[in-house]
Amino acid sequence: MIFSVTILGSGSALPTSKRLPSAHVLNAHERLFLIDCAEGTQMQLRKLKLRLSKIEHIFISHLHGDHTLGLFGLLSTYNLLGRHTALHIYAHKELEPILWANVNFFVEKLRYKLVFHALNPKDKECIYENENLYVESIPLKHRIPACGFIFREKECVLNIRKELIDRYELGLSDIASIKNGADLVSPTGELIPNAELTYRPFKARSYAYCSDTLYSATVADYVKGVDLLYHEATFAHNLLDLARQTGHTTAHQAATVAKDAGVGQLVIGHFSSRYKDVTPLLTEAKRVFPCSFAANDGDTYSIPRQRL
Numbered sequence: 001m002i003f004s005v006t007i008l009g010s011g012s013a014l015p016t017s018k019r020l021p022s023a024h025v026l027n028a029h030e031r032l033f034l035i036d037c038a039e040g041t042q043m044q045l046r047k048l049k050l051r052l053s054k055i056e057h058i059f060i061s062h063l064h065g066d067h068t069l070g071l072f073g074l075l076s077t078y079n080l081l082g083r084h085t086a087l088h089i090y091a092h093k094e095l096e097p098i099l100w101a102n103v104n105f106f107v108e109k110l111r112y113k114l115v116f117h118a119l120n121p122k123d124k125e126c127i128y129e130n131e132n133l134y135v136e137s138i139p140l141k142h143r144i145p146a147c148g149f150i151f152r153e154k155e156c157v158l159n160i161r162k163e164l165i166d167r168y169e170l171g172l173s174d175i176a177s178i179k180n181g182a183d184l185v186s187p188t189g190e191l192i193p194n195a196e197l198t199y200r201p202f203k204a205r206s207y208a209y210c211s212d213t214l215y216s217a218t219v220a221d222y223v224k225g226v227d228l229l230y231h232e233a234t235f236a237h238n239l240l241d242l243a244r245q246t247g248h249t250t251a252h253q254a255a256t257v258a259k260d261a262g263v264g265q266l267v268i269g270h271f272s273s274r275y276k277d278v279t280p281l282l283t284e285a286k287r288v289f290p291c292s293f294a295a296n297d298g299d300t301y302s303i304p305r306q307r308l
């Protein structure tokens with residue numbers, strides 16, 4: 001069961017020949033979730049052979065152009081492709097009238113259902129769930145309201161310890177109720193708690209996307225223990241004042257969030273176009289949190305299933 005993140009754009013506001021602005025795709029169990037949609041997103045999706053039709057949910061972190069301006073073109077393309085399935089967009093409420101103005105002006109007759117979901121910029125909230133996954137939005141601190149997103153795989157169903165089936169002569173209905181979490185009363189009247197009868201075969205995986213934001217210790221609380229954290233690191237720490245003025249984070253601060261949160265891996269990105277080579281930012285991050293990586297457009301980070 002796949003759980004991977006592909007980075008479509010790892011740059012900040014100014015696109016360069018190497019880095020487009022922000023967009024990511026999460027593949028969770030063969031469903032694609034688009035996170036931010038900067039200019040160039042649909043070309044990147046094509047280039048990386050990620051099927052546009054597999055996207056049914058788009059999450060927009062905030063309404064700066066380097067996270068949003070690819071959305072209108074993508075919506076138009078979907079219409080040209082004859083899309084019929086519904087498309088859900090999660091964004092701050094101010095986008096809704098702009099979205100409809102664009103769609104009504106540029107799309108002759110919308111063939112698919114477009115559903116807008118307003119984010120709560122103030123509190124953590126569960127904004128979506130399906131049978132495998134749920135998505136939380138978390139408030140970030142930027143120049144305008146901004147949200148991060150945490151994608152959490154649901155815990156897999158309980159497995160029953162096989163040797164206990166014979167020992168307690170369990171029938172099909174016993175097995176079904178134990179798998180649903182019930183305890184067992186044995187033929188001798190002994191109560192056996194569910195935890196002794198069952199196990200979860202795999203650990204649930206998680207991915208957090210935090211861009212754009214000032215450094216905030218609260219973010220570390222929100223993303224505690226995630227397997228993969230993408231955190232913006234627009235500047236190196238020698239430009240801390242600039243980071244503060246513009247509502248951004250330094251590589252050192254992003255790594256501090258990763259360390260404090262005890263995440264599995266950190267990927268830094270949203271690099272300022274002033275950095276032709278981001279090695280110094282990665283070095284800075286690794287000093288604080290060794291398991292750090294620098295995002296590149298087209299990179300995929302897979303989180304393998306781990307047995308418990």
Ligand SMILES: [Zn+2]
Nearest residue numbers: 012013066212
């Ligand atoms: Zn940005």
Ligand SMILES: [Zn+2]
Nearest residue numbers: 062064142212
């Ligand atoms: Zn921004």
